[in-house]
Amino acid sequence: MxxxxxxxxxxxxxxxxxxxxxxxxxxxxxxxxxxxxxxxxxxxxxxxxxxxxxxxxxxxxxxxxxxxxxxxxxxxxxxxxxxxxxxxxxxxxxxxxxxxxxxxxxxxxxxxxxxxxxxxxxxxxxxxxxxxxxxxxxxxxxxxxxxxxxxxxxxxxxxxxxxxxxxxxxxxxxxxxxxxxxxxxxxxxxxxxxxxxxxxxxxxAVGETVQxxxxxxxGRGAEIGEALRNRRLWQIFIPGFLVSMSLGGLMVHLPSMVTDAGATPAEAATVFALAFGPFAFAGRVATGLLLDRLHAPFVAGAAFILPALAALIFYSANGDIAWLIAAGALAGCALGAELEGIAYLVSVYFGQKNYGFLYGIGFGFYSVGFGIGPVIAGHIYDSYGSYERYFVFIASALLIAVPFITLLGRYPDWGSGEERAA
The missing domain is CATH 1.20.1250.20 (MFS general substrate transporter like domains)
Structure with missing residues (x-):
């Protein structure tokens, strides 16, 4: 069935x-x-x-x-x-x-x-x-x-x-x-x-008015005011903002991060191509499959923590190309999972009634985070001559904030797909 x-x-x-x-x-x-x-x-x-x-x-x-x-x-x-x-x-x-x-x-x-x-x-x-x-x-x-x-x-x-x-x-x-x-x-x-x-x-078809x-x-779903006052919405958006900020900095500065770690420009290009090509693609599909089968906050929390792990590996890679590829792969998988994770969580916790408005707020936060991440990474590099403090910064922020996603709790009952079809 x-x-x-x-x-x-x-x-x-x-x-x-x-x-x-x-x-x-x-x-x-x-x-x-x-x-x-x-x-x-x-x-x-x-x-x-x-x-x-x-x-x-x-x-x-x-x-x-x-x-x-x-x-x-x-x-x-x-x-x-x-x-x-x-x-x-x-x-x-x-x-x-x-x-x-x-x-x-x-x-x-x-x-x-x-x-x-x-x-x-x-x-x-x-x-x-x-x-x-x-x-x-x-x-x-x-x-x-x-x-x-x-x-x-x-x-x-x-x-x-x-x-x-x-x-x-x-x-x-x-x-x-x-x-x-x-x-x-x-x-x-x-x-x-x-x-x-x-x-x-x-x-x-049945002669009923559209109105x-x-x-x-x-009509199933949270009202806008109710949603904005709900802690769950901000448990989704704030970690989402931090993830986008981390990924923005990692994506834009990744080639420089890899070469600074001792890799050649050709190796840096390989890490970038793998991270934001096949690994990003795989991250999206894998996250989608898991969201339908497991408790979504656990799946999203696991995906959102990947940039922190990537940062920690970059921090301690010491030029080892295998570890640099692993760090890039984690960042790529996260880049493939973050937006769909936010979209899915908003839809199941707040319903479809005002989904567009609520996800629009989340997407706006995400866009700002992705935009300022490269600026923060660049400023830290210009000030200290390396990205090490940036790695520590994003790893600390994500390890503190992202676990709150796992505390979202049970889904509200907004009605099943079969009920809507009926």
């Missing part, structure tokens, strides 16, 4: 997961190419690399401020409308980056438009659609959706590099924007029907 229920979820919900993979892949294209074009941009326009990198800060602030609003719109109007408009708006904003002039304020203005548009096509949108369509297999469905992120790192980095080599940096973002538009928009138009859309169809059907079917 359980197997039939699982198969039924996938039989009806796989198109939404397909859209989610494409959406997740294109949700990060604004940052995928930035590291590639910074040298050319600096040479052509004479700007410092630090000044150019402010664009990343702008998008991080956009995610923090707008993700809760996006989530509230998703809860009110459904995923389909927000996603289609968001993909078009984000593609237009990205294409406009190519219009930057020699005045740096035009670069910042272009990224303000990206920051305003990107949250409307972010992971908040795609996870909302998937989480609402799956109950028994929600963890695996979210994990497969998140595999779009490592796919993007491979595909769009290659596309950006080829475009820049053939045409120049100004063509990179228009090409990436067109790629996102051509892939995601048709999929969203034809296949993106979340739980709310299906309920509208059922209501019309009567939606509150009864989608």
């Amino acid at each position: 359980m197997q039939n229920s699982n198969l039924a979820e996938w039989k009806s919900g796989w198109p939404v997961v397909l859209v989610g993979i494409a959406g997740a892949a294109t949700s990060s294209i604004q940052t995928v190419a930035l590291s590639l074009i910074i040298p050319s941009l600096s040479t052509e326009l004479g700007w410092s690399r630090a000044a150019i990198s402010v664009s990343f800060t702008i998008t991080t602030l956009g995610a923090l401020l707008l993700s809760p609003l996006v989530g509230a719109l998703l809860d009110r109007f459904g995923t389909r409308r927000v996603a289609i408009a968001g993909v078009i708006a984000k593609a237009s904003a990205l294409a406009a980056v190519s219009l930057t002039t020699s005045q740096i304020w035009t670069w910042y203005l272009a990224w303000v438009f990206v920051a305003l548009a990107a949250p409307f096509a972010s992971l908040v949108v795609w996870t909302k659609a998937v989480a609402g369509r799956f109950a028994k297999q929600r963890g695996l469905a979210l994990a497969i959706t998140m595999t779009g992120l490592p796919i993007a790192n491979i595909v769009f980095t290659f596309v950006a590099a080829q475009t820049m080599g053939a045409i120049g940096w100004r063509a990179v973002y228009p090409v990436l924007a067109a790629s996102a538009l051509c892939v995601v928009l048709p999929l969203a138009v034809f296949f993106l029907y979340d739980e709310r859309d299906l309920l509208r169809r059922r209501a019309r 009567a059907a939606l509150p009864r079917a989608l």
Whole structure:
């Protein structure tokens, strides 16, 4: 019976997961190419690399401020409308980056438009659609959706590099924007029907008003005020923030950390490729499978503690390449698990009623943490000439904070997937 229920979820919900993979892949294209074009941009326009990198800060602030609003719109109007408009708006904003002039304020203005548009096509949108369509297999469905992120790192980095080599940096973002538009928009138009859309169809089929059907079917879950006062929400978000801060610093500075430990540049490139390629992919899938089978706080707590273990190994590796690969693998597995862990915990502890708004807050915290992590790591290195204090800092913070996730307790009863289908 359980197997039939699982198969039924996938039989009806796989198109939404397909859209989610494409959406997740294109949700990060604004940052995928930035590291590639910074040298050319600096040479052509004479700007410092630090000044150019402010664009990343702008998008991080956009995610923090707008993700809760996006989530509230998703809860009110459904995923389909927000996603289609968001993909078009984000593609237009990205294409406009190519219009930057020699005045740096035009670069910042272009990224303000990206920051305003990107949250409307972010992971908040795609996870909302998937989480609402799956109950028994929600963890695996979210994990497969998140595999779009490592796919993007491979595909769009290659596309950006080829475009820049053939045409120049100004063509990179228009090409990436067109790629996102051509892939995601048709999929969203034809296949993106979340739980709310299906309920509208059922209501019309039985002659019931949509206004009567939606509150009864989608009303399960915590109210916003109730959730914000609930300690469980902050037991999820605060460790999630610390994990994202740790992973942001580890990801951006990993090649330097490995070479500082005595490895060659080629070995550093190998560690980076393994960590944020196959290990990140494996971490997402493994976490999704475990979330559906075990108590989710234990799974998330174990995944969130991995960056602390990676930091401790980096601290004591002494240039041993095997240990450096092991540390990178742990960081990569954590990078594959953190966002789906937060999404899953919010959905099971606070229900679907205001999931979009609540996960939007969590995603905003995550984005800020991921943005300031590299700054903290860089500041510590500049001040002390090594990353050792950064390793101690993140290991201590995570070892203290993350265990609180395991104390979340039993899941509230928001109703089963079969009840919603009925």
